[in-house]
Amino acid sequence: MPSRTIIRYPDPRLALPAQPVTVFDAALRDLASDLLETMHAAPGIGITAPHIGIFLRVVVLDLDPIDGARTYVNPEIIWASPETILHLEGSVSMPGVNDEIERHARVRISYHDVDGNRQTEESAGLRAVCHQHEIDQLNGLFWIQRLSRLKRERLIKRFEKVSRR
Template identity: 40%
Template structure:
């Protein structure tokens, strides 16, 4: 496994429409493993292959919910002793995903993106959707999704079509976000 570089806006590769996966092999499994490692390293909950420069219809999601029933665990990962709730990992892989029957009911969520770091904005998306996808072995699946999983899958699927979450914003808000991102890069 390897941590890969995450492409950041305005990198033109992020506007690429990704190709369907046709070969389900060890290279695809390795790419998915690298994507999980990259996503966890960047503290994200979803990542599309194009974000690491691979224009294929593959995405990974792990909502990483805290386990409310677990005892807090001592931790000093950042050099400071403190406790945190253990996390329940639920890594999910979606190959060639398609959204079917999005609900007419819309819901706004504040979204962020590893390719647009430090920028957050409310985006309206269908509250529920049915998703057809394949797993890493090519087996077909279909699943109803709602809540954060529905938001995350729609956000990541946008990447597969060359769309960033800021593309859902007004031109003014999008330009402000890109200007803020440019200033942050210049300051670093």
């Protein structure tokens, strides 16, 4: 379970869409394990395979010490509530800065587990925000693209300042 190098903003690879996973094998389970270790080392609560330069649709979230980490393969939002919430977001690829993003308050996703079994999950609050954030990344949409141009420019300047330290 080695920790992998995380791609940092403004690397253009963060805008590349990930490809669906078609093979559910030991290599996929190893990738999920590496993602979990890399995310914990960052530290973070969510990570995608594209964050480490592997352009497959794999997400690992670790939001609850009781439930533990979960791996989502080929996740897709199949329903989103009309209600929205504001939530402070950031990224393992852009450490040290965050900003509020408006997201759906609840979502239902369809995904596979690491063994290839189809699953669905409905979530609210932080988990719903994380699903939307990480699925955006799988689609090549880095989270700061959800900010207004002015907020995005200010955040990038803050990140550049923090990165120089």
